[in-house]
Amino acid sequence: MRVHFIAIGGSAMHNLALALNEKGDEVTGSDDAIFEPSKSRLEKADLLPEEMGWFPEKITSALDAVILGMHAKEDNPELQKAQELGLKIYSYPEFLFEQSKDKTRVVIGGSHGKTTITSMILHVLHYHDKEVDFMVGAQLEGFDTMVHLTDENDFMLLEGDEYLSSAIDLRPKFHLYQPNIALLSGIAWDHINVFPSFENYIEQFKLFTDSMVNGSILVYNEEDPIVKEIAESATKPTRKHPYSTPEYFVENGETYLKTPEGDMPIEIFGEHNLNNLAGAKWICQHMGIDEEDFYEAIATFSGASKRLEKICDVRGTLAYKDFAHSPSKVKATTKAVKEQFPKKQLVACLELHTYSSLDTKFLQQYEKTLAAADEAIVFYSPEAVRLKKLQEIDATQIEEAFQHKNLKVYTNPQLFQNYLKTGSFANAVILFMSSGNYGGLDFEQVKEWI
Structure with missing residues (x-):
């Protein structure tokens, strides 16, 4: 072609x-x-x-x-x-469907967790030398590209993004894939510039289950009440498999998963990631990987790029960065890090960078999302607010929205960097959460500062 x-x-x-x-x-x-x-x-x-x-x-x-x-x-x-x-003009998802219409399409959907779940599945399949076509939104170790297409593979694994397909195709991407096997991880309002109300946003996931082929399989997170309701009322899938967070415990900064083979140490941590793991296990089983082989492979999964990625460990002070920016993910990530390192001071730094996060009305969704942090930092660029043509926000609005007793607000990148350079972070964990870079922060320098 x-x-x-x-x-x-x-x-x-x-x-x-x-x-x-x-x-x-x-x-x-x-x-x-x-x-x-x-x-x-x-x-x-x-x-x-x-x-x-x-x-x-x-x-x-x-x-x-x-x-x-x-x-x-x-x-x-x-x-x-x-x-x-x-x-013939294709949107990105339209072309992927065209390439996979004769394959078994496995689509991972949800407001959060879909990149991690897709990456987990791909890691397990790769570990056991099971060849599949795929598209995943994050770079994974051991893979040159995050899209792989062949004529011969039976399965196509797709991360199902709910954002729009193209300027001339305003359907959410995941409506175009027509899955044979699908997963729904969780639903929390996002992309408010496209989906102006929560009800409108939820409707996209109902349409997603309606787009599944007849006789398909739906795996869903039963701990999310909205997902549970959508899944149970879906008519296209004939087999439905709920999943929930498996038993685990944390000991000396290491997470152990309880399995039929005994307690197994894993490299990822946090309740939300263990929940993701449970969903990934169901999908892998539907793709021909048995439970024992899944556990063997997932023990070596260290995470998708930019998802709770360790930056450094200097004399007991740790730094992590995460792509988190939506309220639900910010809350889950902050809680996960505190749970993993309960004896360390947690400094959570969040950049408000997306259209949704900088909207004055949506800001209220962030209430108590940083509650697990001992110290909270919120950074945003007033220039970004102007460029997105949004109503101006100030430090008082952010303080009222987050409701954190120990919150600092920065709008100047240099002042934020000075805080990192001069702060006392002995025996602390610094968590950076953003889809941006805090106005030009070099994470390599962060290693030197702490």
Whole structure:
């Protein structure tokens, strides 16, 4: 196939481009800006555009498909040219479905936990040399790309994102996959710029179960009441398997999972991650991995990139970073770290970075989310608020929203860095939670400061 990517530099898009190139397809692409690590990875595969920008002349009738990234707008000149020529234009999820329509599609959905669960499943399958096609949203150790496509594999494992597909396809991505096997991990309102009410957001997950093929299998987290209600009323799946957090305990900073084979030390920690593990086990069993083999493999799973990732351990002071930004994930992550290290002072640093987190009304969802922390830091950029055209927020609003007795608010990156440089963090755990970088924080320097 000859395939052209409009907005090739995106996290998911560049991985798909690399996968198709590896498969032997002829791949080209454009973008107006490409950042690391996409830039280096595309360059290594000789797929990096010679110059940035949009070039309609790249779009010709010789192309078999055009894949449109979410970053590209409706008035994109390359998109307009493709439409004029009547070329087949796919959104990212639409193309993945096309590639997997003759396979057994396994889709992992939920507001939180889906990347970790997908990564766990992939890790277990890889450990036991079981080949599957896949798409996962985080980089995993031992994998060159996070999209893999073949003609021969029976299964396609997909992380089911509820965000929109493209500028010309406003359906949530996970509505397009039509799963044979699906998992729902948990539901907590997110993406308020797209789903203006919680009811509207919940509806997307009901539509997801409606999109499953007849006679399918649904695995669901029965500890989430909304998920439980949706799963129990779903009509497409004929087999339903609820899961809940397995028994575990923490001893000397190490988490042990109770299994039929005895107490097993694992590298991940936190109740939410153990809950994710239970869901991953069900899916792996439906994909041909028995329980004993699952436990053997999951013992070596150290986590997906940016998910509770240890930055350093310096003289008993630890630092972790996590992609958490939604209220439910912030609360779960903070609680998990305190539970793992109960005798250490926990300093939780949260950056409000997304559209939802910077919205004055949505801010109330963060009440008590940092309660497990001994000291709480909230960082945000007033410039980011202006760029997103949101109502201005101030420190008082944040203090009232979070309801934490020991809270500091920073808006200046330099002042936040000075706090990290000069603070006393002996026998502490510093937890950084953000999908951004606190206005340019270098985590390598954090190692030196503490």
